[in-house]
Amino acid sequence: MATKQPKRGMTSITLPGLVDPHDLAEDRQFSMNLARGLNVLRAFTVAEPVLGNRDIAERTGLPKPTVSRLTYTLTLLGYLTRDPALQKYRLGSGVLSLSHPLLAGAQVRQVARPFMEQLARSTGCSVNLGMRDRADVVYLDAVRADKANPHWPDIGSTRPLLASAMGRALIQSLPRPDQAAILNYLKVHDRAMYDKHRASWEADQKLFAAHGFCHSRGDWRKDIHAIAAPIRLPAREQPVAMNCTLIGYSMPKDKLTREVAPLLLEAVHQIEIAYGVRATN
Structure with a gap:
């Protein structure tokens, strides 16, 4: 009797986002057309919010x-949405609507918000909550206190x-095998970035x-200094972390590590207690 072959696809992917669609071309469960459409949407950025088909083809590597x-x-x-005069496109309201269920359903935002506001008031830092998206951090919430920061x-x-x-x-919050998977992905997909920040x-x-x-x-930016710590959540939820940022030139030496870090770690501790994943002392 022939040996049953394991099903390809999600069972072999432990971390979302660490795949190249071209590597899954033979996976019958993987929709290449959907992946291409999402890559088109990801081509738009804050710096380049309006793109034509030629621009998108250059950024995605897809045929025009x-x-x-x-x-x-x-x-x-x-x-x-299409601009008839420019014959170019920008993201439409449908993209914004997709994000609302994620934000509204992220319980950690509601739990963390009062602690973030208190931390911002007591330190003068901007305090942010974020999670991983592929090779980036994407912000879930932000309390803007450092008004000198040009990158709000x-x-x-x-x-x-x-x-x-x-x-x-x-x-750092992930198990060692997952850390290795992310680092390998970064090494392959952006070697210059990996080499530049490997020492850090x-x-x-x-x-x-x-x-x-x-x-x-x-x-990340020469004038922006930051400290950050992960927040422990139930295993069913995607890992998040919280940071405190300040403009470097307006900051006393070692303020972040000496004064702000204990307050950040205490805020994380209290969020974990409020979230029910850490017992009170």
């Missing part, structure tokens, strides 16, 4: 006829995973093991 069919379909469905965070904004304190804290990652491994937080000294 394929892009034309996808933008036509996504426009009819409301995920893109917003819900849905992203930061590179390895270049940010929050990203490195999220990686290795330094934060030691810092996290000793003190429970990660520290960015202007790694």
Whole structure:
């Protein structure tokens, strides 16, 4: 009797987002057309909110006829809007509607919000909550207290995973095999980024093991300094982390690590108690 072959697809993927669609071309459960459509939507950024088919083809590597069919379909469905004068596209309201169930259903936002506000008041830092999206951190919530910060965070904004304190804290919160999977993905898909921030990652491994937080000294933006720590949640929920950010030139030396870090870690501790994953002392 022939040996039954294991089913390909989700059973072999432990972390979402760490796949290249081309590697799954022979997986009958994987919809390549859907993956291509989502890649079209991801081509739009804050810096480039309006794109034509040629622009999208260059950013996604997809053939222009394929892009034309996808933008036509996504426009009819409301995920893109077309500017007739420019003959280009921008994201439509359908994309925004997709995010609301995620934000509304993220209980950790409601639990963490009062602790984030208190932390921002007591430190003068901007305090943010985020989770991983592929090779980035995406912000779930933000309390903006550092008014000198020119890169004010917003819900849905992203930061590179390895270049940010929050990203490195999220990686540190994972089991070793998952950490290795993320680092391998980053090494393959953006070797320049990986090489640039490898030393910061290795330094934060030691810092996290000793003190429970990660520290960015202007790694993402030269003038933005940050510390971050993961928040322990039930296994069914996607890992999140919280950071405190300050403009470097207006900050006394070692303020983040000396003054803010104990308050950040205490806030994380209290969120975990409120969330029911840590017992009270």
